[in-house]
Amino acid sequence: MRKAFIDTINAIGSDPRIWFATADLGYSVIEYFRDTYPDQFVNVGIAEQNLVGVAAGLAHSGKVVFTYSIANFPTLRCLEQIRNDVCYHNLPVKIVAVGGGCAYGALGYTHHGTEDIGIMRALPQMVVVAPGDPIEAAAATRALAALPGPAYLRLGKAGEANVHTSDTSFEIGKAITVTSGDDITFIATGGMLCHAVKVARQLEEEHRLKLTVLSMHTIKPIDVEAIVRAAKTTGGIVTVEDHSVNTGLGAAVADVLATEQLAGVPFAKFGMTDSMCHLVGSQEYLYQQMGDLGATAVRLLRLTSA
Incomplete structure (x- = not known):
């Protein structure tokens, strides 16, 4: 980048x-x-x-x-x-x-x-x-x-690969739909977009799940319309970020869901927890400590069907 x-x-x-x-x-x-x-x-x-x-x-x-x-x-x-x-x-x-x-x-x-x-x-x-x-x-x-x-x-600074084609439309405040499905929506921002797309493909191959992946490149002003649409048309939302989930993308999306009276939508935040990181290591190693994004999505989907 x-x-x-x-x-x-x-x-x-x-x-x-x-x-x-x-x-x-x-x-x-x-x-x-x-x-x-x-x-x-x-x-x-x-x-x-x-x-x-x-x-x-x-x-x-x-x-x-x-x-x-x-x-x-x-x-x-x-x-x-x-x-x-x-x-x-x-x-x-x-x-x-x-x-x-x-x-x-x-x-x-x-x-x-x-x-x-x-x-x-x-x-x-x-x-x-x-x-x-x-x-x-x-x-x-x-x-x-x-x-x-x-x-x-x-x-980012990790040699991120291109997810989009060169003719992809970009507008401040408007999310970009990378993949479409009705099981779960990943709303990703920053360098975690590549990871979200990769995990979505794995879930399709291993669990036959169809996921929507949104690139929420603008966190403020956030795309309220895209979040509401995802909440109403898919089985749940998982936000994906390399940031504290307390104040970043996850918090912003949660605020939209609450404000739009959609607080009952199955929802999970994937990112950094509210704690000091005393570990030292590569970006990949530190991100592994956040957990398993695919497992997070599967757990959320099981909750919706329970």
Whole structure:
């Protein structure tokens, strides 16, 4: 996803309003933008609060600024600046985090980005997008560049494969249907989309289950219509995310179900539990600790038929 984002930024950098600001990260991939558009590039050093403050100032002067860092650094270290300098003034600052979830799992809990979605979606004016594959990442970058106001773009860093074809339609706030079925719906976001699609195929082969898989790339504003449709036309919903289930996609979908008077719909959240992760390891290893997505779906389906 990072390459798709960088390629897109390099392409839209021909617009002099587009700026790229980094906190001394991204070298090996950002040099083209720096060298091609030197007057639209700034490196503030390892100083995330300054990064957001500078970006807000540039945005006040009519620029569209993409701030760039990794994991939870571009959100948690500078939350007050995002809230007061960017959101309060509804400025077009696009906060980019590469390696959401446990992409940097080998570096320990300080580098786990597992609360960022919940924190960002709590901020007024903030749009929150977590693309599911490189095609979505490129489309989201272009869409957010044209979108007024602040946004958070959360990217994976695991060499995610393309789930979609290049002609797939992308719109902020509208889920994409990847597969269709009436047994269970997986609503996935971010890098977990590939896992959801893989497990859906396994369940079809092993249990003859037909699943709908939705890519909920936009968590705020969330696609209420798609969630309601899934609740009414399939046997239950499982949200799939590499984030705390308390405040991320699962919480957002649960809120929709409750608000739309659909609280009786069979529902499960698959993701990070509300606990500190003291494990250190690869992204794949840490995700294995979340459990078995296929078993979660089968258990939910058995509950509906009991």
